[in-house]
Amino acid sequence: MRLVxxxxxxxxLELVLETAEETGVDYAVSEQTSRGEFEALVSVPVPPAAVEPFLSKLRDAGLDEESYTVVTAAETIVSSRTDELTREFDGTRISREELQSRAADLAPAASTYFVLLVVSTAIATAGLLLNSAATIIGAMVVAPLMGPALTASVGVVVDDDALATRGVVLQVAGLGVAVATAAVIGWALRGTVLLPPGFDITTVPEISERTTPSVLALFLALGSGVAGVVSLVRDVGSVLVGVAIAVALVPPAATAGLGIAWGHPTVILTAGTLVLVNLLSINLTALILLWLSGYRPHRTERVDHAYGRLRSRVVVLLAAIAVLSLVLGGVTYGTYQAAAVEHDVQAELEAMSDDPAFEDLSFREGNVDYEPIDVYTGGQPSVIVFVERPPGEQEPPDFADTVRERLEAATGTELEVAVELVDTQRSE
Structure with missing residues (x-):
């Protein structure tokens, strides 16, 4: 329930009371004895779904917009009369005015926002370098990215230019600060005793996950946008939703920053693409869902203007996502091809171990060096094969060529194969 x-x-006063009667809500009138600008305070308990219709009728009736109208959440109302009101005003979403107010509150002051974002990025960067998923998730609780992501969309839908601009600026500047923070931390840590000698960020699984993104990564961003809007318009807890939105944005932004620190253009490109696609997808879903939820500017003559802006933004976002998704699609295909070669090599080596033609030889995959980028640059896969043999045994003639031919036939790809023979003796 709400108390208006x-x-x-x-x-x-008569105008307000007639509007309350027309809406069918209860009210109480308190005489005002302040400076004389207000003659009364009218208190109206209503369900959340009744707030917007009541305020709209007050506005249409000509209530001076310079007056105060305060909407507060009522923790508990003890009355059987609320049941009838709830049945009459059925709905789960909050009013346009509450939505606008909550969106503004979700975007904190710039100083607070950037401090929290720097702290969150620093923790996430440490989690990436340590390959600690728990640390990365913990950093997301601190990240304040949910507010700006939703504020921009709310501002467009309700035709509040200041709110929309603030949301966009905070998002863009925030991600720039996140990338810069991670780059500075990476540059400061690189070559120190805190990281092993020759440390390569591309070998860290948590970082590699952000540098080989799949098209399926879009589901996290789209789902986060949907959850963010639902939590906002239905006034439910938003902490976990904020974590989901931050997960889609901060770790890839930090990965891009580490790519800058280590001078890896591929890391910068793939992680940067992922963070941009996620950012645009969250904004796209938020815009569409807020409009479909029925939110409009309170001035009827501004609805067409808001719809025009919404439509143009949706078109731009869709076009940008489509272009960036080509990169994701390319990475997905390259990753699949690289994984397919490794799988086929492993399967063929197992088959060769069971082949009587090789008698007591046992084949083991040592390493397959084939990256997604090699699929497009024409890089040749490099395979190291370990072969165990009993002491004193001799390998067949042209053994390395035979292994290479078998593996090439299995993968359908030209390979560079190195065979390392190991005399092996096992205890009984």
Missing amino acids: QVFVPSGD
């Missing part, structure tokens, strides 16, 4: 309190300007 209207500070009634002098001469407008």
Whole structure:
């Protein structure tokens, strides 16, 4: 339930009471004895779904917009009369005015926002370098990215230019700060005793996950956008939703920053693409869902203008996502091809171990060096094969060529194969 309190300007009391009667809600009137600008305070308990219709009728009736109308959440109302009101005003979403107010509150002051973002990025960067998923998730609790992501969309839908601009600026500047923070931390740590000698960020699984993104990564961003809007318009807990949105943005942004620190263009490109696709996808889903939820500017003549802006932004976002998704699709295909070669090599080596033609030889995969980028640059896969043999045994003639031919036939790809023979003796 909500408690709507209207500070009634002098001469407008009858207008407010008639509107309450017309809406079918209960009210109580308290005489005001302040400076004389207001003659009464009208308190109206209503379900959340009734707030917007009541305020719209007050506005249409001509209530002075310079007056105060305060909407507060009522923790508990003890009355059987609320049941009838709830049945009459059925719905789960909050009013446009509450939505606008909550969105503004979700975007904190710039100083607070950037401090929390720097702290969150620093923790996430440490988690990436340590390959610690728990540390990365913990950093997301601190990240304040949910507010700006939703604020921009709310501003467009309700035709609040200041709110929309603030949301966009905070998002863009915030991600820039996140990338820069990770780059500075990476540069400061590189070559120190805190990281092993010759440390390569591309070998860290948590970082590699952000540098080989799949098209399926879009589901996290799209789902986060949907969850963010639902949590906002239905006034439910948003902490976990904020974590989901931050997970889609901060770790890839930090990965891009580490790519800058280590001078890896591929890391910068793939992680940067992922963070941009996620950012645009969250904004796209938020815009569409807020409009479909029925939110509009309170001035009827501004609805068409808001719809035009919404439509143009959706078109731009879709086009940008489509272009960036080509990179994701390319990475997905390259990753699949590289994994397919490794799988086929492993399967063929197992088959060769069971082949009587090789008698007591046992084949083991040592290493397959084939990256997704090699699929497009024409790089040749390099395979190291370990072969165990009993002491004193001799390998067949042209053994390395035979192994290479078998593996090439299995993978359908030209390979560079190195065979390392190991005399092996096992205890009984």
